[in-house]
Amino acid sequence: MGQLNMYWTFTKKAFLRSSVYRFEVWSRTGSNLIFLVMWGSIWTALYAGKEEAAGVSFTAMLTYIVVSKFLDGVNEAGTPLWDIQEKVRTGDISLELMRPFDVPLRYLFADFGSVAFYMLTALLPIYFLLFLFMDLTLPTDGFTWIYFILSAFLGFLIRYCVEMTFGLLTFFLVETGGIEDIFYFAMSLLSGSVIPLWFFPGWLETIALYLPFQSIFFLPISIFIGEINGSQIFTSLGIQFFWLVVCYLILRLVWNRASHKVVVQGG
C-alpha cells in the first residue's frame, strides 16, 4: 500500500511538472494537429471520392486516422526514447539504483502523470471538438467504448515496455542510431499508426500481425471503428495481453542486465 502511494507520488509530481512546460504542450499539440491534417489529406486523396476501399468506408478511414493521432498524442506524452537514452548516458538512471524503488515502475508512474496532464489540458478538449464537428463514426454502444479504452491502455503499456527496453539498450551500445531507426520504423509503420494493416501487402501484414507493435495502434483503433467486433475483440485483447506479458518480461530482462552492468562495470 505504502509502495503504491510512493509510485503515485511520482504521478502527481509529473503532472505538476508538466504544467511548467506549457510551451511544450502547445508545440506538441501543434505538431500533432499538423500530422493529423497531413494524414487526413493523404487519405482523402487516396480515396479520391470513393465510398469504400478494401471494404472500409471513407468515414471509417478518416476516423481511424483521427483516433490514431489521438493515441499518438497519448503515447508521446510519456518519457520519449531520446530522454531515456540521455538519462542512461548521463548516469541519471544509474544513480537511481541507489533509491529504494523500482526504476522502470517509477518511470511508468511518472508517465501516467504527464499523460494525464496532456490529455486533460489538450488532447481531450481538442479531439472532443474534432469529433463534434467532423463527420466521423463513433462507437454506438458503451461496451465498445470500454473495450477500446482497455485496448488502448494495454497498447500504452506495451509501447512503454518497448520504448523503455529500446532506451535501456543504450547501456550496451556505443552507437544507438540503428536502435532509433528500428524503433521509429516499428512505431510508425508496423504499428499501423498511419496505414491500417489491411492495406499492407500480404507478406508485410503477416509480419506485422506477428509483432507486438500492432497492439499499440492498429488493434485499439480497429475496435473503435468496429472493424474488429464481436468475439474478435476478445481475441485482440488476448493478443495484446500476451504481448504485454512478453514485452514486460523482455523489459525486466534488459533492465536486470543493465543494472547488473552498472553495478559491475560502473555503467
Next chain:
Amino acid sequence: MSIIEVNGLHKEFLIAKRETGVMGAIKSLFKREFTKKEAVKDISFSIEKGEMVGYIGPNGAGKSTTIKMLTGILVPSAGEVTVNGIIPYENRQANAKNIGVVFGQRTQLWWDLPTIESFELLKAIYRVPDKRYKENMAIFQEILGLDEFINTPVRQLSLGQRMRADIAASLLHDPPILFLDEPTIGLDVVAKEKMRTFIQEINREKQVTVILTTHDMEDIEKLCQRMVLIDHGQKVYDGEILAVKERFGKMRTLVVDLEETSKQLYVTGGALVKQEGYRYWIRFNRDEISASDLITQISQTHNIKDLTVEEPVIESIISRIYQEGFTEQHETVHI
C-alpha cells in the same frame, strides 16, 4: 560490530579498448579487447557509530569507487563490505534507507522540479512521517537557509544552493550514515563554512556517522579527527589527523631570496628542495637544526634579501605524502 566494515575490498574495471578507424570498428564487433583497471586494491577499515572520517587521496585514487561500493551501486570484485549490518550490493534498497549520499559533482534531485517538490518526492520515497518531515525541514531551513530558493527549479539553483539542497535531501529520512563525496566542491569560502557547520551539527546532534571525501584539507581539519588516506587504490594511512601533524609537523621549510649575484647555495642540516632563480626552498627538521642556525649558516656566505619560514599545514603535509609516499622524512641530504 562497527557500523561500517570494509575488509580486503577490491574493485577492478574492465575497460573495452576502442579500436581506431573503420577496420578497428569492424574488428571490435567480433572481438573486444579489455584492459583491466584496478581502482581499489585491498582496502580495509572499520568505522564506529558517530565517527566522522575524512577519506582522502589524489585524483583517481579510488575514493568515489569505494563510496559507490558502500552505497551498493557498485559490486566489489573481491572483499567484504557491511554497512549497518547490511551487505549493500546484495540488498541495495534496504541499504538505501540507512544511508544518505551526496555526490558533490552531480545532483540527485530531480532536475526540472522545484526544490520543494523534490523534497516531497523524497518524503514519499522514504516514507518519512509528516511530523519528522516538518521537523527536519525546519532544521534545514534554519541552518541551510533553504527557504531562499525552495520554489526554484533545481536546474536554476546556484552551485552553493544546489549543494545545500542536496545535503538536506540526503538527510531527510534521518539516515544513521552519511556519505559525502566532495560536498564542498566549487563552493565559495562562506558557503564552505556553512556547509561544514551543518555537517558538524548533524554529526553532533544526531550521531550521524559520516564519511567525507574532499580535496580541501580545511574540510578535513575542521571536521574530522580521523582520516583514511588512499593512493592508487591502496590505503596508505589510517589514523588521527593530529598524529600525522605530529609526525610530519617537525618539518619546516625555509625560503630565502638571495642577492642576484650570489653563487650557488649549499647548506648542511637542511635539504634544498626547490630553486627558482635566486629563491631557494630548504627543508629541515626542527629537532635537528633550528631556523636561526640555518640562517646564520647561509648568511656567512651569502647575502639574504628576504626570508620566510613555512610551517607545514595539513594541506602541504598531504600533498607531500601524495608525492613522496608515507615515509618519515629525515633527509639531511647535502646538495
